[in-house]
Amino acid sequence: MKPADPVCPACREVVYAGEEFCEACGSRLGPDPVPARVPTRGGGRACAGCGADAVDADGYCERCGLKQPAPRDRVELEIAAGRAAGVSDRGRRHSRNEDYLALTEHPAGFATVVCDGVGSSPDPDRASLAAAETGGAALAERLAAGDDPADATRAALLRAGDAVAALAPSPAEAPSCTYVSAVTGPGTVTVGWVGDSRAYWLAADGSVADGDGGDVLGPSRQLTADDSWAAIMVARGALTEAEAEAHPNAHVITGWLGADAEQLDPHVRTFAVDRPGTVLVCSDGLWNYLPAAGGLAAVAGDAAAAPLDAARALVRHALEAGGRDNITVTLLPVTAGNGAPA
């Protein structure tokens, strides 16, 4: 749809941009109907590098040239008056943040989604954004409607998969990403995932599990199993965990959301909560540096008391360790107040 030609306010004759008077009746015309090019300034945004008030429309400082950080370079979220929080950071090596996160509250607890764009696909940042936003909204909607957490988790993941697939102009150019979600309460934790982003349980009492621990959440442990080459090798007993992590294929994933993904087969698990703790959901930018639940719990400290501070501490740890990838973490405390046995 094209806008209609501007007309003279007096005689309704068509007039043209830049004319000062109507050609037909001679009335003085108003200001130029086509907006003139205005000098583009960043609206008073100060440069993150030199502090000059000179950031141009392209996002570069007109004094020192620095490209200004994108809004997604660092995202900090808090919900429910700070009782759950998440942080996403570009890291120190990537030029943009291709992770994204969603965080919502529902009648019986919290829900979160973390997605990590697949670097070898086109526009991975758009994939993770679409997946996290769609998945987060779907979870909130289903849980509010009273769906069972496992059903809601599966439905939200599939809807996120459709949203990512819809971004692809063709199967050969398919933006793609990982997906992991967690839903807390009452008395249960439900996780769903595709890819190698993870969920962990961090027990408030500091205990750390040696093994899987079944469907009851006691001591701290990992809740998801990666869809990755490394995980398959370890599961088959072909490599030890350390050998698999050191292998060049360690980060090759075997499941993802995207138009080029095979039939989506979401992993969904529900656990009963045995004691207070916090669900930690993260991208590999964090767990690469802290793969074990015990290590994460130690850095997070008392996550339930100040979730945002704990998330910041975890991200800072990954940044200080090198920040080779985008880092995203969300923390959903499960306390006596929201469903955990005291």
Added chain:
Amino acid sequence: MTDLPQFAISVDQNKYLPEGGSEVHAIVSVEATGGPVAAPSAAAAEVIIIDTSGSMSYPDTKLKSAVAAATAAVDTLRDGVNFAIVAGNDSARMVYPAEQALVPASDATRAKAKAALRKLKAFGGTAIGSWLRLADELVEDHQGGVRHAILLTDGKNQHETDEELDAALFRCGGRFVCDCRGVGTDWKVAELRKVASALLGGVDIVADPQDLVADFQAMTEAAMGKAVADVALRVWTPQTARLRFVKQVMPTVEDLTARRAESGPQAGDYPLGAWGAESRDYHICVEVPPNAVGKELRAAWVKLVVPGAAGAEDQVLASGNVLAAWTDDEAESTRINPRVAHYTGQAKLADAIQQGLRAREEGDLDTATARLGRAVQLADEAGNDPITALLRKVVDVEDAATGTVRLKRDVDKADEMSLDTRSTKTVRTRGGV
């Protein structure tokens, strides 16, 4: 100037620098496509300057060929283009029209101009600066459009001082574009290159006077094909950066660094003269203060502009970014951009040829052999076959890949001068990168 061709700027570079890295290189290509074939005739001015010093009649084929060439150039002028013909010896005088002015080309004025050319006589000396000053006065009233001159000479600038020539060049710079041609082998390449370079034109040798006709016709056609009279490359750099150089690298190597005119905060203009349906490449090198890994900087913001007359706004025709991004990934930071490497080699090639020929002239045969050997090697690497062919007339090549050469004992003066004048002509890379 409402109806301009489409201009586009593309930047070729590896933006990645290692930790602590500070030197940014980029090849900036400026291309014009579409739009009008040329500027309106009425706005165009063409001055043909012919050397009529006494030497032009030894042999007299030189003057005859120059007259024939100027005749062809006159025939190539479109109706309405303002033109004049100037004869030069110790001083400059009008050939056509008789009064000091330009006249619009028409069948009648072209016929009169050609009749006047036939009466030319050769006598006196050579004072190129005075010829240029007359051309400058002629184009005085035509500053709005494309202004071009062709200068033909056969001798050295003996009848005025170097200072007088330099002053004339300073006066005429930016006033009109001048292509220079040396006929025969008694003129000095460095001198004519200085004139052409100051007036943003080209220089070439026409060893055989018979070839002048086609050459003049081609030059006039090219001048008629210019759509925009005065464009400039505007380069912005960060406050803490240093612009190390701006070089034209295609179609010829021309260092523009010293031609900067400040045009705004942290920005300078490099005049490029007139522009038609053509593309030119520039090599820009900026030194920026090292930044943290992961940071990205606009190291230069390059725009093609038509500077506005006093008080008027500049017109930006196209723009592009030269970037710098710091990484600790060595695979990224050590990748060499093939076009930057290619043109760096071609600029070195021009230097090697000019240094080699100078050393040869001064009798320093070791240096001459080494520099010309290096030139053979660089021309071979770049696939610059026209230069390789010219080099082979001056040296015997034993191994082009290693640059092993022997100086030829007897070298035709015209071959040596051809190599010298054409040393700055570049080619795009093998495979058309």
